[in-house]
Amino acid sequence: MMDQTAQNGSKxxxxxxxxxxxxxxxxxxxxxxxxxxxxxxxxxxxxxxxxAEVLGLVGESGCGKTTTGxxxxxxxxxxxxxxxxxxxxxxxxDLAQLDREEMRGIWQNIxxxxxxxxxxxxxxxxxxxxxxxxxxxxxxxEGAELRDRVAELLRLVGLRPEYMTRxxxxxxxxxxxxxxxxxxxxxxxxxIICDEPVSAxxxxxxxxxxxxxxxxxxxxxxxxxxxxxxxxxVRHLCDRVVVMYVGKIVEVAETEELFTNIQHPYTEALxxxxxxxxxxAKRNRIVLRGxxxxxxxxxxxxxxxxxxRYARERxxxxxxxxxxxxxxxxxxxxxxxxxxMGSMSTAQ
Numbered sequence: 001m002m003d004q005t006a007q008n009g010s011k012x013x014x015x016x017x018x019x020x021x022x023x024x025x026x027x028x029x030x031x032x033x034x035x036x037x038x039x040x041x042x043x044x045x046x047x048x049x050x051x052a053e054v055l056g057l058v059g060e061s062g063c064g065k066t067t068t069g070x071x072x073x074x075x076x077x078x079x080x081x082x083x084x085x086x087x088x089x090x091x092x093x094d095l096a097q098l099d100r101e102e103m104r105g106i107w108q109n110i111x112x113x114x115x116x117x118x119x120x121x122x123x124x125x126x127x128x129x130x131x132x133x134x135x136x137x138x139x140x141x142e143g144a145e146l147r148d149r150v151a152e153l154l155r156l157v158g159l160r161p162e163y164m165t166r167x168x169x170x171x172x173x174x175x176x177x178x179x180x181x182x183x184x185x186x187x188x189x190x191x192i193i194c195d196e197p198v199s200a201x202x203x204x205x206x207x208x209x210x211x212x213x214x215x216x217x218x219x220x221x222x223x224x225x226x227x228x229x230x231x232x233x234v235r236h237l238c239d240r241v242v243v244m245y246v247g248k249i250v251e252v253a254e255t256e257e258l259f260t261n262i263q264h265p266y267t268e269a270l271x272x273x274x275x276x277x278x279x280x281a282k283r284n285r286i287v288l289r290g291x292x293x294x295x296x297x298x299x300x301x302x303x304x305x306x307x308x309r310y311a312r313e314r315x316x317x318x319x320x321x322x323x324x325x326x327x328x329x330x331x332x333x334x335x336x337x338x339x340x341m342g343s344m345s346t347a348q
Contacts, residue, residue: 011086012048013223014072014191019045019081021064021071025296039296041067043247044081046322049191052221056238056255058228058270060292064247065227066115069193072225073112074103085110088190108138111184115196117176121168127154127179128164134186153182157212174205181212185220193225198233210237231271235259243267246293246303249322253329262341263331265308302334310339 022038042064049055057065070076072083074095083095087109095106111134114120121130131150135141141149151161157178168176177197184192194213198206214237216222228234234241234255241258243251243266251264262268269286288307293299299306305315314334325336333339 010050012084013051013053013086014049014225015082015084016045016047016068016072017082017084019068019071019083020079021067021076022079037296040247040298041295042071043295043298045244045247045249047242047249047252049223049225051190051223052217053240054217054224054226054238056226056228056234056241057244058231058234058241059244060270061229062292062295063244064295065229065244066195068244069112069195069225069227073107073110073193074098075112085191108134108187109190110193111187111189111191112193112195113177113180113184113197116200117173117180118168118200120180121176123168126165126167127159130168130179131164131182131186134183138187140187149186150182153185156185156216157182172205173201174209177201177209178212181209181216185216188220191223191225193227195227196229197226199228199230206233213237243270246295246298248303248332250304250332251330252322253326257326257329261326261329263325263329263336264304264333265310265339265341266304267331268341302332310335 019042020040021042022040025035025037025039027033027035045068047055057068059065067076071078072095078096081096085093085095085106087093087106089105089109093106095103098106125133128147128150131153132141132146135146135149147164150164154161154163159175159178159182168179171179197213198209201209210233213224217224226234226238238255240252240254242249243258243264245266251258251267253261253263258267259271262271269288272284272286286309290307293303293306301317302308302311302315302320305311308315312335318334320332320334322330322332325331
């Protein structure tokens with residue numbers, strides 16, 4: 001377990017401890033009998049987020065990062081663990097213990113920006129209805145007051161208020177994502193979970209949306225859990241980074257510390273695959289051998305050892321603990337201090 005050290009003496013806004021999410025496997029066919037095995041999508045992880053911080057959650061597709069976000073939001077029920085949230089109305093509360101009715105009050109303070117701006121908006125609702133829906137659901141605004149608030153939110157995200165009578169099909173992908181951001185801001189939430197918010201957008205539009213998220217975060221001191229597989233995006237936006245592999249956390253550090261002092265072989269390989277803006281820069285791409293392990297049947301010891309170029313016998317038999325290898329830098333590798341993995345620049 002990571003040491004509970006407060007940032008600037010403050011309590012974390014969100015503290016996740018020993019969080020697990022296992023999905024049961026079923027046989028194919030009409031009867032769909034459950035078999036005695038589970039997909040370990042999230043496998044005993046710890047992390048925290050502080051107020052006004054942007055925490056990046058990164059890893060390959062299927063590593064469990066999106067599932068983690070959805071469990072925190074309680075869109076998925078956790079299998080085990082604690083999700084301690086400092087709610088501005090109720091104080092400290094364990095979200096894992098709340099029923100759906102109790103969570104309704106919490107959802108006012110935790111919102112989500114979804115990956116796909118096309119499927120996340122109801123095509124039968126106007127912008128006024130979409131952005132204003134949270135305000136109506138919680139009885140915050142109606143009528144002219146609601147329209148004024150929707151107009152203000154649209155201006156905040158760079159859209160014209162007169163657009164509120166239009167439907168989502170009239171807008172581009174980037175504009176739709178701005179609508180989703182406006183909806184997430186409507187209730188002045190304490191925490192926003194950003195689930196790959198730019199991965200479905202054209203490259204030319206991504207920078208605009210990222211700059212908007214950054215400006216809003218600075219203006220309103222927002223707190224983001226930013227889920228992404230794009231390391232250049234994470235480096236631009238995030239204060240700290242959590243790296244996941246097959247449901248487990250393998251490294252945690254402040255962003256620049258992570259990029260300049262790599263402490264886990266998986267992070268090294270991940271960073272080596274990130275594109276560089278300089279076409280003349282020398283690249284030393286690390287190609288991982290084999291396939292990502294099956295989360296329903298993970299290997300013994302370190303989950304990464306079948307693909308790790310530094311693996312030793314101990315890695316095959318003993319599971320590494322997430323431990324502090326440098327001040328404020330945590331890694332789950334037996335040999336972090338011995339390996340010379342350098343920085344993002346040297347990895348490339």
